[in-house]
Amino acid sequence: MPFGNQEINRCPRCNQAVFHAEAIPAAGKQWHKTCYRCGLCKKMLEVMIMAEHEGNVFCKQCYARKFGIRGVGFGVGAGALGMDTGDRFGNTESLPNKPNYSVPPGAAAAGNTRNASRAEPEPEAEE
Numbered sequence: 001m002p003f004g005n006q007e008i009n010r011c012p013r014c015n016q017a018v019f020h021a022e023a024i025p026a027a028g029k030q031w032h033k034t035c036y037r038c039g040l041c042k043k044m045l046e047v048m049i050m051a052e053h054e055g056n057v058f059c060k061q062c063y064a065r066k067f068g069i070r071g072v073g074f075g076v077g078a079g080a081l082g083m084d085t086g087d088r089f090g091n092t093e094s095l096p097n098k099p100n101y102s103v104p105p106g107a108a109a110a111g112n113t114r115n116a117s118r119a120e121p122e123p124e125a126e127e
Contacts, residue, residue: 026052
């Protein structure tokens with residue numbers, strides 16, 4: 001009997017059954033047409049503007065904001081530097097743009113002496 005137990009495809013967004021007539025194959029999964037939206041901005045996706053990361057689908061713009069290259073020297077001109085972390089889209093996974101160096105031992109004590117030598121001398125009190 002050819003109609004035996006067939007595996008039911010489930011939509012990764014809503015976890016409901018996806019039937020063949022309404023299925024959109026993307027990122028190795030079957031999606032409902034209404035669930036095939038960007039993971040950040042919720043824009044309806046098409047095959048040409050879709051990017052996949054770890055099973056989630058994003059529009060190309062949100063994908064570049066969340067997982068794209070950061071720093072100096074990429075792109076052309078200052079307009080290509082992406083300093084937007086995507087906070088307004090709920091992005092909490094982006095890395096900070098500042099380096100995370102540990103403070104060398106004894107640097108805190110040395111820093112206090114440098115600042116003290118730069119300080120202006122206090123005027124002497126007149127009697």
